[in-house]
Amino acid sequence: MNLRPSTSHWGAFSAGLEADGRVRVEPHPEDPAPAPLLGNLTGSLRHPTRIAAPAIRRGWLERGPGPDPARGHEEFVEVGWDEALDRLAAEFRRIRDEHGNHAIFGGSYGWASAGRFHHAQGQLHRFLNAFGGFTSSRNTYSYGTSAVVLPHVVGSSAEVLRNGSSWPTIVENTDLLVAFGGVPEKNVFITPGGVTRHHTPGFLARLGERGVDVALVSPLRADIPAAVHPRWYPIRPATDTALLLALAHTLVTEGLHDRAFLDRYCTGYEEFERYLLGAGDGVPKDAAWASAITELPAADIVALARRMAAARTFITVTWSLQRIEHGEQPVWAAIALAAMLGQIGLPGGGFGHGYGSMGDTGDIGPDFRGPHLSQGINPVQEFIPVARIADMLLDPGGSYDYDGTVRTYPDIRLVHWAGGNPFHHHQDLNRLRTAFSRPDTVVVQEPYWTASARQADFVLPATVPLEREDFGSGRRDTHLVAMHQVAEPFAQARDDHAILAGLAARLGIEERFTEGRSPRAWLAHLYESWRKRLLDKGISVPSFVDFWTAGELRLPGADEYRTLFADFRSDPVRNPLPTPSGRIEITSRRVRSFGYPDCPGHPAWLEPSEWLGGPRAERFPLLLIANQPETRLHSQLDGGAVSQAGKVAGREAIRLHPEDARARGIADGDVVRVFNDRGACLAGAVLSTRLRTGVVQLPTGAWFDPVDSLCIHGNPNVLTADLPASRLSQGCTGQHVLVEIERYDRTPPPVTIGAPPRIEKVRRRCREHGAGSVPGT
Template identity: 25%
Template sequence: MHRARGMNALTFSRRRFLGVGAGTMAAMAATQADSVFRGYGAHAGVHDPCTDGRVVRTVCELCFWKCGIQAHVLNNHVTKIQGSPLHPLSLGRLCPRGTGGGGLAHDPDRLVRPLVRVGPRGSERFEAVSWEVALGTIAEKLEVIRRRHGPEAVAMFNHGAGASWFKHLFRAWGTNNIAAPSFAQCRGPRDVAFDLTFGAEPGSPETLDIAASDCLVLIGSHLGENMHNTQVQEFADFVAKGGDLIVVDPRFSVAASKARTWLPIRPGTDTALLLAWIHVLITEGRYQREYIERYAQGFDELARHVAPFTPEWAAAETSLDPELIRSTARRMGAAAPAALVHPGRHATWYGADDTQRSRAIAILDALLGAWGHRGGIFVPAGMRLAPYPTPPYPSARPAADRRPDEAPFALEPIAQGLRRATLDSDPYPVKAWFVYGTNLIQSLPQKAETIRAIQSLDLLVAVDVIPAEIVGYADVVLPEASYLERYDDLIGLSWRRGAVALRQPALPPLGDSKPGWWIAKKLGERLGLGAYFPWRDIDDYLEERCRRSNLDLATLKRDGVIVGPERASTVEEGLALSFHTPSAKIELSSERLRERGFDALPVYRRPADPPAGFFRLLYGRAPAQTFGRTANNRQLGELTHGDRLWLNASAAARLGVRNGDRVRMVNQDGARSEPVAVKVTERIRADCVFLPHGWGHTARGLRYARGKGVDDGDMITRVDVDPVMGGTGMRGNFVSIQREG
């Protein structure tokens, strides 16, 4: 924590510690015979905000992990939030963001009235209107667009569990242009690679058996700074039991500090390392031979493919010690099948390389026998959830995001492809954007393109809780009740045991904000789609769905979650493995990729080096932040801000930059950042800098976040698109550091 606590921060710098072993124990074992309790009772005050409060078990929405939580309510205020002990993802524990959820619900900058824009787009000038007027305006404009261009001229962008109502609305309306930046700007390459290899995605949450693993390999995944609750819980258990942790990261992350081996790799060369590891496992016969013979195809081709990729070859690419490459591969092989290379999550790094790098991870996991084994990747169980019956959706033209043969393996529409179609009307015009819960100004790279596309629209609607940048461009703003103030659809969980969770309100909606289910239903009715919203209200909807799914709604309301029966999720528990690929086997070599003209096996392509005087810009997470959505949360603002630019100490000395100095970044295209404070540290290589993502807000409505830190997106003007699935690789940008003042 970099701020003073209380009154005397002076001791902070002289705090020291010393291991004293048994001596300490002896010292601690002394008694306090003469101590007297003089009370701190009601008059002396140990404040306890929760004793007479109400407790509501619901589902978090500070990130996408969807932990069960217990919200304590006192006097219409959420006083504290704990992890629900009943929910399998939280197990009674919670990350700092979820703990600070009250800071979202009680954010004084919340959107509380429907708004209609009165100034130019982006001016953030609005007048408050009634819901009648707001929804009427939207319906009228959508009808005009439908008459002129067809229903597909409407695109919907979304993020989060609450989006389900609006996805339903726009499928009923007749468009397939429904995209989430969480695919092509984040986990897409990984999902595609695992789907190509194993016939299934690693899931969200990823079904990783970390606590039971004997060897865990992280490729850039900074668990602990990336606070996915369950995963971090298992990670800590893994570390505590002495599991063999291997961390590959240009930065000495928190996870790296816990590793038996940290491999400070040259950024962008991960595929070379992965190929060399595969080489060692195969040439030394340390892979799971029986598993591969039984379940996999393409092994001989793989063996031939990796023959040249020796650790010595990879050492030259990665800057790592070849003996360390060899010995880490051997350690993985020794732990297998209770060994696991983490599939990662945010995988849109270098564009052309991304699906192939993720394929190399998947292949390595296959050689280790990780898929389906204890201590590897378990096969999850779900729970049957029957839909509330509604009419079939009308047929609609394919999404406009891709031209023929573009990104053939995309599993979902590509968000930046819809932006492109908006600008060039190819294959057809896109004239309206409906944006739910994603700040497209920050969540899509190449901000200028996004703004250009927005300026060409006939209609932009934003549904949000806080006035993020995208809201400032909207024609109509619909204020949604926060996650602590609304019901959402039932939330299914695929995990060791399946589960269904309920998001339910702990507070009434703030001001004139409304829950998403209500907004979608009212808008649907105005658009003549009332048949798709036959439920009277949310209670009717939930009761009917629960009845059809054999779930007791009263139990869900009491416990917040219903957990399904025990099921085998690993071979050790009796699971029979099956793979939903065309060959019904693990596809080490991918015929599907080959048929479409891609490499059937991962090929390493050397990334461009930073030009002289430049650093590669890396970005990532800080534990108390989720994208930019938490930067305005005043509770989270009490914690250490992850808003500094990490710069290697030797590089800083060369540049004459000291810790805390303010600098500007200037990237390879001349883009210039706002000033940012530097964290001078040994904990990063000298050829890159690191910036936590989600800062640099410019929206005037975000009074707390505005002006804090800088947005890495401002420096991401170059995007390398993954031709396999359309992901936007964003780590091919280089910045120089210029001292400010």
């Protein structure tokens, strides 16, 4: 069998076709820790949920565009490509002429492919910009809260998230690693754009071998590998800020904080210290106070603070901690605590954000961007924070706060999505279903009949990466990988570029979009332009032809030993931070000036509505953690072998402590109903002592399969609240939700998401809008 090179967000590999059409996958030979997720590719090309032909919702064909509560409930009618694109081009013109380009929302929250040319979001945005622009989204569900608050505190989010201290520096210099949210190994296999050598599992093993003291602060014991031998602090979820404040309080009252560092490198510490001591509210944020909130012994909190002050200490906070109400606070408080220890900028000391949240955090590969497609310039200035989609669709003209500004939601009439699944990553999916009924037209480009495709009016079948040519390279990847075509496109599927080029031709912007190049010509052009930029820097790489023939290029350079803010520490005058003061802003006058009660000017304990210490817990006494899945990337390839092997009774697995299960009459393997006042889902029970009592864990990404307000497949986002982290960031809060669980004693309905929806195949072109316009078969 001729295996051809390719890559994915979870690893580089070679692939070929078996006689039965299944994919044979072999990891890259240089990968020391290949991702198990490669196993999801084996049956992906001919999966039953592949979209075979363009399809239009029957109601849109019969009644025309407009808000429609039937969206997501009606059958689809297959049409030819010409009809689909002709009708869609006419709708684009109508929307632009009647409402303006700002009425078009190009969501397309990425992740569809590691390929840098066939990047669905980039292709769509390039097309929409050529058409005159669109309303866009800003930030991410992953770290949207941190992306807003970090520039106020340290001047940049990118510096922290992309250039943090490297794992070799941590392994060789850190004495005590305090991991808030742990370092979940399941997440380190993922890097946007691809990854050839997974280094992080090896570095985690070296932490254990070296005997580094590790404090795991998490309600989940699995949030760090067992080989690291951590001391587990099973904190009550959503209370990390209280613990961080108490650790800081101990440093102050015992004189263990570094006043010289605070005076030279920070601003606003005095105000924060007064808050710690309770000068304003009469409540000292001491260990006893935090113990009542976190349910950790006060003596353990004091002892941990002393250990931190006596050792080279590295504090890391996962992205999960900022995906909750007031998610700015644990990130900001961790920076303040690290500043009080005075070790920021020292090898093995200071703080980090996202270790265990993404594979490239702390990685050692080279740091330069590979070849990529320009999206052009968007003439439309409208945007929303990414997690405010439902608010935008439900409240056109409504106002909201964002990072010191007051903005207005645009009136969206057309939603175009390519290569993403909002019915995976958004919260309160029943509310999102209502929101998706409001636009005039919803378009989805997808290889599979995902929940988002089923909520669309136009469904355009796209190829998967193995059915086209591309190249991929992730952030800090060691290789640029040529992604050779392994299989012919499924049925009538076209790549995203071809779909949009056909639409662009009908709208008179084909030349602007394609520049007269085929996909192969684009690959050569992008590569050779990148090669020239490298040559200008004195870096020589082979020609495109030689690269493509070889199948990969080992990228030059590496950044093995890196310490965050080392230059700033060495000379804060010559290397100031890009904050108003040039220093670390433990108190930000700018944030304080916004007057947001849910995000004051310094780190603070703000009680969330979804936590075990609040009144809502009396009705829903279990805290569900909706974290990233171990068996897939988000919702991608949920039908794959690895993902399916993790199901229980055909549903997503929910983990709960045996004591919580016993109190509810639940046994291992039972189908259970997880519910609150927003919705409910069915899941398969797995009993485990590797999480604290009162906490259950149900990962995101099971394909949404609704029966009324019940997801029968186990998607936790039917339960989560569609509320922002704060008025500052408007970030996602989908990590935590209060629920109750009961055994499902009835015969559970069969999961239907593994098969296509109702589709009527037609043999001739449909007439224009109007009742009875859909011909029979």
